[in-house]
Amino acid sequence: MPRITQFLLLLCLLLCTRAPAQTTNSEDERPLTYYLPDLAYDPDIPTPEEFLGWQIGDWHISHDLQQAYMRLLAASSDRITLVEIGKSYEQRPLLNLIFTSPENQGRLDELRELHVNWNAADGGLSENDIDRVPAVLYQGFSIHGNEPSGANAAPLVAYYLAAAPMSEVGKVLDNNIVVFDPSYNPDGLNRFASWVNSHKNKALTADPADREYNEAYPRGRSNHYWFDLNRDWLPVQHPESRARIAAFHRWMPNVLTDHHEMGKDATFFFMPGAPTRVHPSTPKINQELTAKIGTFHAAALDQIGSLYYSGEGYDDFYYGKGSTYPDIHGAVGILFEQASSRGHLQETENGELNFPFTVRNQVTTALSTLSAFAELRNDLLTYQRDFTIGGVTQDGYVIEADNDPGRARELANILARHDLPVQHGGSGETEAYYVPKTPFSEAAFEPILEFEDSLFYDVSTFSLPMAFNLPFRKVSGGTPGDRNWTAYNMEADMPAVDHAAADYAYLLPANDYYSSKAIYRLLDRGVRVKVSDQPFSIGSAANSFGRGTIMVPVVGQSMSAEELHAIITEVENETHLDFIPAGSGTVDAGGLMFGSRSAYQTLRKPEIALIVEGGTSSLDAGEVWHLLDQRFDIPITKLPMDEVGSTDLSRYNTIIMVDGNYRDIGTQGTEALQNWMGRDRVLITTERAGTWAAENGLATIKTRKVANPDSSITQRPYEKAYRDYSGRVLGGSIYQAKADLTHPLLFGMQREEIPLFRTGTLLYEPAKNVYATPLRYSDEPLLSGYSPRQFAKAAAGSAGVIVSSKNGGRTISFASNPNFRGFWYGGNRLFMNAIMFGHTISGSAVE
Template identity: 45%
Template sequence: MRKLLRTAALLLATTQVQAQDLSYYLPDSVPYNAAIPKPQEVIYHQVGEYHITHDRLVNYMQALAKAAPDRIKLEPIGFTYEGRPQVLLIITSPRNHQNLEQIRQQHVQLTDPSKSAALNTADMPAVVYIGHSIHGNEPSGANASLLSAYYLAAAKGPQIDDLLEHTVILFDPSFNPDGLQRFSTWVNQHRGKNLVTDPASREFNEVWPGGRFNHYWFDLNRDWLPAQHVESQNRLAWYHKWKPNILTDHHEQGSNATFFFQPGVPSRVNPITPAKNQELTGKIAQYHAQFLDRIGSLYFTKENYDDFYYGKGSTYPDVNGAVGILFEQASSRGHAQQTANGVLRFPFTIRNQFTTTLSTLEAARNLRRELLDWQREFYRSALTDAAANAVKGYVFGDSNDEGRTAIFVNMLRRHQIEVRRLANDTKVEGIVFGKNNSYVVPAAQPQHRLIKAIFDKTLEYKDSIFYDITSWTMPLAFGLPYAQLNAAQFTPSLMGEVVSGTVTTKGGVVGGKSEIGYLLDWKAFGAPAALYALQNAGIITKVATRPMEMTIGGTARKFDFGTILLPVSMQSVSGDQLLTRVQAIAQQYSVPVYAIGNGSVLSGSDLGSSKFVSLSKPSVAMVVGTGVSALDAGEIWHLFDQRFDIPMTHLDLPSFNQRDLSRYNTLIMVSGSGYSDINKDKLKAWVQNGGTLVLTEDAITWAAQAGICTVGLKRGQSGIDSAQALAYASREQLVGAQEVAGAIFRADVDLSHPLAYGYSTPSVHLFKANRVFMERSKSPFANPFTYGKQPLESGWVSRENKAAIANSAAVVVSTVGSGRVIAIADNPNLRAFWLGGTKLMMNAVFFGKVIEAGSARGEE
């Protein structure tokens, strides 16, 4: 009987929910303050029994701050898109809390070479930023934060007292509140009393888009450098307010793995990162190994993950005088899942994350002086490197688009980079930079290395496999004219006032009320938002398909392709009402609008010409759902919704065939592999009836195979000689080298084409992270964006893929009946910072129907 009972107990242990009390996680040699609430007293379950929801996570952090005010100060740092609070706990000793602002100011002086030499680091605490679960469906980090915060609030004894005295801990329990809430809701609602460990179960297979992303389906772990999202901007403000010495970034990986901590692959470290950084990373890693050995957890280092792209949380600190540490725990993706290593239980994953928080803090305490000294030396040596570098500064600015320039300046300022206004007009490398709309970034400043990472191009690499993109040269991404300045060009006469605060731009109506019409300059960044707002207000709009010159306010002014005409006589509102609406919209979106004094043109098409084509208000839908890239879809959603205030319908793939497509005049399909069930005849008929279908990346391949368009596709070579005997161990390197991880290519542009309206230069830079290589159309007018013989500007690409890209088409327009199919081979909207591709995408939406059939002849 006893044997049967023991067998039954073992069976229950493997099937029923196993809640672990705190003794499973916490060090057993430490006493705890009974007055500090334990997690279950606030969140109503044991840690790991359920997945913590973000609201309860914040409730617990608030409870700790209230119960232990001598150790914890809670700082609200902002709100997410969905209105969830982002909170930061500042945890240190009671004595440090009494002098917290003085400690902060002194610590920040380590990053100022003009002040840092006088500091005595022996008396300074190290600053450690502990960050959790920037991917919402990698939740062990955020759940471990319950334990770490409790430990730091409640632990007693000389060891914790010494730790808190010598460290200031910035504690972020959730980098991605919206994603964490989405994922925790999913797994908790699919959890039963008896845990199901079958990986096929619904619990482990989220519905699209999943909890990894933020509200707009962005990977926030790629946004540390671009900083285009509110979560990142809120976090960066506090990062630079404190300038931590260590930042931890707690993630999860595949369920069949173990546990990873940095260092990563040595050959994939960004060459800008000093060797001392990796030396310190290795020293800290020894503490992780020791602490994980104590609890018997397996781990690995120096494989799979790298330290190359500075937009990741574990790499961004490396170019800011700190040490970034990536932790990757094998994911249970639910409460308990069968893996190649047995059943992986959620509490186990949490314990490893908590343990490495303790190891990080122990390393910070013991290496405190070395970390502080390195931070000082990092910024001191940055000035030394700048003095030895031939590039002394960078000048940039777009006289035609001050809005886009302002967004770039504000991005630089978020990273504590000094930006100055250009004091005098200058010409560099044939580019004229005007003092009223251009800026200078001196290279000789503490953020010299980060400036290089932002501005410089890269074409030489130690490795050919990358965890993320291989280039992100920001001025090219933003589509801004820029130039490097050497010692002879970088003169004091260029240095204007230092930019402080947020740069803003102004718009409005120039010339007052008109009885004839108004002209909206399409080059302005906010022009698409203004145009949609005008159309939504019922104002009739036309687009100029030819340039012209008119007298405005007594001065001759040229207006380019794409200028928007608002004819007064055609409107249903009075002239005064029209002016009021146009003025308000122009101011809201910072666009210049010019009042027409008389209808005569000095050159070009008259205002009543057929070359001014009437526009329809876009009614836009995008196909989303399983099999569609959530990242690509989110980039477009964010562009329309956040940048331009244009609503967009999301058509879910499973129900697409049942939807009435006549409601929409524009349909967008981004990269994806799930389009096979779409009713091809229905979609083609919609295009033939006048719809504009915009395709990007892999969606082009599907559409071509489905007969929606006749875009020709080039086939890239494998790069592997099948006749040659190759070692199996070389497979990863050889196959991986053929991936297009993400590089920048220059495309030649036909500025007269509707898809190029608003561009001022005959080339733009696009980002490629795929192997979609389009043949040029047989119609010479259907290739508005093309790649030349040597289009690579920055980044890694194999010899075989480089050959396939050469002389290919970046954009092809096809005529299908009365409609148009616009195929964009690459990603014009990468991570919300590729603003150089914004006009291309918006032109496809607003002007797709303007493209004449003859411009795409031969493609039907």
């Protein structure tokens, strides 16, 4: 071993090794062979225990220690190339360890190209080349941070691949490549490890009531912004997902594994899942290969005596999960679910469940995956080649930008991140994007209304254009000839804007998704900003402005005309939106003059509090936090529910309450909100928060009852009870609403029909005031997805949003979540309008 390498290893051990705060009892000590086969491992490769100073399972590994050990392994072994593929929000490195034989390490790029070309129709390879094409396995761990057995198993599996004799691992490493992702969710993993390690007893307690097993809000499952990253493989809204999806398409694995945990009273699950709940775009051979791989897991778990099951409970329907995303790319996704100790020891119906046991099961199935992968490599390679080449067509989809460049560009970015060759054409009202039809784009675009089963582990539909409220159509023969199409590059510089100075006023149309960002920037700099509630034009038809246009007068500001122009220029550079100068306060057609008080309302800078903790949905709260913080650079206060009553609420003019249970807010908090409501104050609620507001005098909402379609049935077999109950659940479908485009909540929107995502069956009756329901569901609202019997009929005509009033303030209540998973751009456009323009809604148009 070179001296510099020895020095680095010693330095890493000295700096990174943490002595244990306590030792385990002798009867609890576990040798390496508790987890791994008893082999002659390379003594120059440090074991996890040698590095940590304690055995895996004694404590929960933190991400910093995990990644330090991975770097040490990479420096110690000639079987590893370590790649940092990105960073989490909290700037924790996202690592890939590329395992293959030492001989292959020097030709990784060549081998990757061979693998990619094998799956290309014009790659120059035939079926006869299969023996020289490497298969690729992607092993990933613990995308939910508080499902830690996977991430704690990762150091042991990595050690096995690095240190086991080549006689043991040669079949995997000589002909193939393993891409190893030790922690899908570093921020959540670290949050959880800190919690359970901080609350661990020396004399372990298995009592589930102990604080160790009851994490504080928002818990460790999610990432920094409280998102479930295992639902983000399709939306790719977060850096962890973007890095992972880029790595997936760089390597195009044949198998991808996803190690999870489930409830403590379960055992161990491995794919395949329920056979009737597979997406119709997934070919039958995929499930057959999954089942063959499953036989390896069963044999390995039999050998150590662990209980397990397969073929039920979980499914392969939503392509936004780690175990299903590979299935639409010619790979095989494998979900593992281990019963969770959540901390170090828990009482369960199967006896006491300790943390080391959960780790051992994950290690065992990670190793059985290696065996299955090596044995089935040719079958896996053939399947992926046939799937990929067979999916090539001359058809495609055209997505209209709908006069909203920002929203359309974000959809194009998602498609490009999935390695689709996106084309861009036209500008202004003719702007559009084209993407070829592939198995993935077809699944991500087309609505679905027919299902073999009525049960879903996750959502039943996920049409991306509908999420963005963008019209799209299928075309044949490639890109249409109606535009000049060029390859879209999301890294390309944005078009320059004209920084012309205005003599009288600056105008900003409301059509672009990011107009709210520009408005906030101006207000934050002390600029007086007004909004028009009427369309108008100046000069020519080319200068037509819709409702919601922003007007910034030059006079009457707290700064000079030159200083105002400098601010406008700065905002243009930040947002890439073009403010149009106006030389007069007179309009040429439509609308009223710029000085009209009835047509132009003055905006106030939003000062926002988001109520969190208690019974609120951390997922929904995280979506709001992420939306405002990441996309619009608007600061918010995350206000704990139990502090509402003792906080000076007068510093906020906007309070947001997401779906959840608000009983913990108490009398004092309720009264504080009631007293806070007043002129220019806006309360925004979603789903059940709206019903709480109505019950406490902060909104005027009446819910609509949904009839039970089975009410006439007097007797059913007991065995049908679970399926009957589950079939009444609305896990996630898309419904169409019709909008009043003259309303401030719809400023900037182009079409009356708006797709909304719904989970749950809560419905609002339309307001008695005919102007207070600017969005209501269509007569035949179901666009895509499974709908419980009679629910679509019940939803028809119900309110999508209701505006009510108290003490001169406005309560804006959304019947569904407009910000679903951070990618429902069409819905959160309405949500941002509620924040920016809600206080301007006329008192005559509220309930």
